[in-house]
Amino acid sequence: MITILLWIIIGALAGWIASMIMGKNAQMGAIANIASGIVGALLVAFLASLIPGVELEVGKGNWFVTLIAAIIGACIVIWIVSAVMGRRGGRTRV
Numbered sequence: 001m002i003t004i005l006l007w008i009i010i011g012a013l014a015g016w017i018a019s020m021i022m023g024k025n026a027q028m029g030a031i032a033n034i035a036s037g038i039v040g041a042l043l044v045a046f047l048a049s050l051i052p053g054v055e056l057e058v059g060k061g062n063w064f065v066t067l068i069a070a071i072i073g074a075c076i077v078i079w080i081v082s083a084v085m086g087r088r089g090g091r092t093r094v
Contacts, residue, residue: 007045010063010070011038018074024082036081040073041066 015037019025025033048054048069 007041007070008038010067011041011074013037014041014067014070014074018071018078021071022075022078022082024078028078036077037070037074040075040077041070042073043077044069044073 012034015033015035016025016030018037018040019028019033028036
């Protein structure tokens with residue numbers, strides 16, 4: 001249970017940092033930052049669990065690696081959402 005709570009906290013921080021990296025911080029609200037970070041962190045944790053020998057467990061002393069992985073995951077989520085919303089947004093590109 002504590003691991004899930006820590007993933008949520010790290011995901012929220014990662015989502016905020018990723019939104020600044022992706023240049024979407026002004027367009028996204030706090031809830032969207034947190035949601036993208038949590039989804040990104042969980043996505044990366046799931047993908048890492050599929051690779052033999054790779055462990056991304058919170059609380060085992062690898063906070064920096066976990067945070068970096070969560071930021072990367074959040075950037076991927078923000079990029080995917082931006083791509084999908086850009087196509088549905090009805091904007092005409094010239």
